Structure formats: C-alpha cells, structure tokens
Amino acid sequence: MALENPSQIADREYHNSSKMTEFLWRAIQDQRTSINIKQSINQPLIEIMKKKKDEDFKQAKFEVIDKLTSEQSRYIALACEKGASSWLSALPLEQYGFALNKQEFVDAIALRYNFAIPGRSETCVCGEINTQDHSLICKKGGFVSIRHNTVRDATASLLEKVTYGVETEPHLLPVCNRTLPSGSNISDGARLDVAARGFWTPLEEAFFDIRVLHPGAMSNNNKSFGENVFRP
Ligand SMILES: [Zn+2]
Structure with missing residues (x-):
C-alpha cells in the first residue's frame, strides 16, 4: 500500500530536512532581516533527494516482491494496475459512497491482497469451502x-x-429466420x-x-x- 514505516525512514527524512532548511538557519544565525526564498532553495539538491527516495522505494518494493508466492505477486501486479488504487486516495465523500466504515475498509484490503476476509462463513451455500476466489465464481453465492x-x-x-x-x-x-454469428442469443x-x-x-x-x-x-x-x- 506504499505506506512507509516512519522509524525506518526517519534518519533519511531528518537528513533531507536539515539540508533543505540549511539556508533558513544560516539566515537566522547571520541575523538577516530579509531572505529570497526562491533563490535560496537548492533545486538540484531537491532532485537528488527525490531520486534517492524513489530508488529506496523501488528497492524496498523488489525486496517485498521477492518474498511473495506467484499467486500473491499476481495480486500485487493487479493492485499496481492503473486506477486500481484510486479508491485508496479518493476523498471519503459520503454522498458518492466513498466513505468506508471499518469493516468495509478491512474487506476491501483483504480483496485487494487476497487475504482471508475476517468473519466470513467457512462453507458456501453450495457446500464448497468458502474462499475469496470461490465467492467470486460461485453462481449460487450471489x-x-x-x-x-x-x-x-x-x-x-x-x-x-x-x-x-x-x-x-x-x-x-x-x-425471425435470420442467421446470426455463432454464440448469439436467439431465444x-x-x-x-x-x-x-x-x-x-x-x-x-x-x-x-x-x-x-x-x-x-x-x-x-x-x-x-x-x-x-x-x-x-
Ligand atoms: Zn459456492
């Protein structure tokens, strides 16, 4: 879900923050009364930091993917599809049904990563074992x-x-007496x-x-x- 662990990124973020605001504390030290922020921001440094952050993120992603089974990585590939994560960053507007309660959110995450849905019944109405996969293909389950x-x-x-x-x-x-391509519903x-x-x-x-x-x-x-x- 691209959520980072603050304890793992704290050092890097602190270093970046210190570098980025260096011109501010220098101005304070020198007791300057005005400062041109636009000129003082070190744009090349920002680019280097962004690049490093992206590389770290990619590295972490590959480390996770290497540990997954082929089925799990299939679900991750799906979650990476264009638009597959838009519900996670949508504003929770109730009038459009975007506000999920706790259970809806947990279920949606379980569906996204193929985790067992908490509280689901063990057996489907058709008698089969009720897995997430089964619930999406069973014609009796609804x-x-x-x-x-x-x-x-x-x-x-x-x-x-x-x-x-x-x-x-x-x-x-x-x-009425017409020949249509095979597979057409003519009933x-x-x-x-x-x-x-x-x-x-x-x-x-x-x-x-x-x-x-x-x-x-x-x-x-x-x-x-x-x-x-x-x-x-
Ligand atoms: Zn079933």
Whole structure:
C-alpha cells in the first residue's frame, strides 16, 4: 500500500530536512532581516533527494516482491494496475459512497491482497469451502450477479446523464429466420443489459452488455494483465 514505516525512514527524512532548511538557519544565525526564498532553495539538491527516495522505494518494493508466492505477486501486479488504487486516495465523500466504515475498509484490503476476509462463513451455500476466489465464481453465492448488476446500474445511471431512453435489461426483438454469428442469443425473451438512445449517433439505439472479470480466477492464470486482459 506504499505506506512507509516512519522509524525506518526517519534518519533519511531528518537528513533531507536539515539540508533543505540549511539556508533558513544560516539566515537566522547571520541575523538577516530579509531572505529570497526562491533563490535560496537548492533545486538540484531537491532532485537528488527525490531520486534517492524513489530508488529506496523501488528497492524496498523488489525486496517485498521477492518474498511473495506467484499467486500473491499476481495480486500485487493487479493492485499496481492503473486506477486500481484510486479508491485508496479518493476523498471519503459520503454522498458518492466513498466513505468506508471499518469493516468495509478491512474487506476491501483483504480483496485487494487476497487475504482471508475476517468473519466470513467457512462453507458456501453450495457446500464448497468458502474462499475469496470461490465467492467470486460461485453462481449460487450471489456475488457474481451482485457485481454484474452494480456495474450495469452504474453504467445506466451514467448513460442517463448523456443519452436518453435508457433502459436496463430491455427485451430484444424476436429473431425471425435470420442467421446470426455463432454464440448469439436467439431465444425468445433474450435481453441485454442496458439500452440507450443517441450514444453513437443521434436517435440510434445502442445496446450494452456488461461483463465482470475475476482476474484471480484459475481460468485467468495464464493470461497477462494490462491492456490485453482488460480490453476486448
Ligand atoms: Zn459456492
């Protein structure tokens, strides 16, 4: 989580701070009555300090990664994905649901690092052992649909702001004697997740299918992360 241990960085930070404020205590010693801060700041020194700090941080990161199992390092790689940490630095605004209580925060951290979620039941309703991985793939447990429906509803509410005629789970027209690509859902009563008018072109109705991914699933073990996995 990139949280540093103050007792480990105290010496370096004290050294940097002393160097950075040297011009201030010198001015005090010399009893100067004015000081040009802009000219007094040692910019090259700041760059050197930043570089050293980055190098120390990278070194610490590699030391941690070396100690991890391949499964753990997979979760770390996921946590390093672009946007994967934005919830950690978001302002905890209640109106947007960004304010997490203690349990929500602990659960979210457990999901992020594949730790056991405290207080979860040992067995799933389907009878299998209830692990984090299982809860995200079990069709009876409910989380598969909850995740899907949450993304569907968030997508629909965002589309409502920029398009019109937004519907969730709209029925598609019956397919009458037409050949469609294999895998197409041609059954009566087939539905898609979201429909909105005016998304691609004015008046045209566009349909959206929402798919959620569990990157920690066994079936994704041999796939690489990043653009290839997250884009169709
Ligand atoms: Zn289950």
